[in-house]
Amino acid sequence: NAGVMQNPRHLVRRRGQEARLRCSPMKGHSHVYWYRQLPEEGLKFMVYLQKENIIDESGMPKERFSAEFPKEGPSILRIQQVVRGDSAAYFCASSPILGDTQYFGPGTRLTVL
């Protein structure tokens, strides 16, 4: 059973471009969580999704950021018109049921030039 997979592992964008981060949860997991980790800081919750539904997006900036978890395919975190402050590591985690242990992916490191 493969773990949580994220791609790309590293992403470089220029200011104003769009960034798309993908997360494939562990097999059998229908709950996906996205976190952002700024350099030298702890993980910050962004959004929690269950298949085709956003359950809690209280940690996600209101503008430029969006997330989806379609019926088929990976979860996508989309950042439009990136700015330098968006540079961070973005981690995805999945769990089989709500409140259960979350299994984290290796992260996507976004660098905005």
Add this chain to the structure above:
Amino acid sequence: KNQVEQSPQSLIILEGKNCTLQCNYTVSPFSNLRWYKQDTGRGPVSLTIMTFSENTKSNGRYTATLDADTKQSSLHITASQLSDSASYICVVTTNTGNQFYFGTGTSLTVIP
């Protein structure tokens, strides 16, 4: 305000020594508390999970304790190894299940 605070912020110990990391929380209503280990450049990996009724739980050389009355948890690492060098993160979940509060972590460095 729901918060999770960890101490110390960073710690350096000699290989083979023991150490204890602290986590204090004000999260309510409490469901469970997890300790994660995050190696540099990697995603966090779960070490232990503790519910309200559990006082202590071990996973190899890692032993976690929980005092739900004082809202404190500790992670004790015995006979440290170089591979224990990592950030250790305390995470508290509310009983609604979808509210996770992360501490900022303790950075542990084990030196030979």
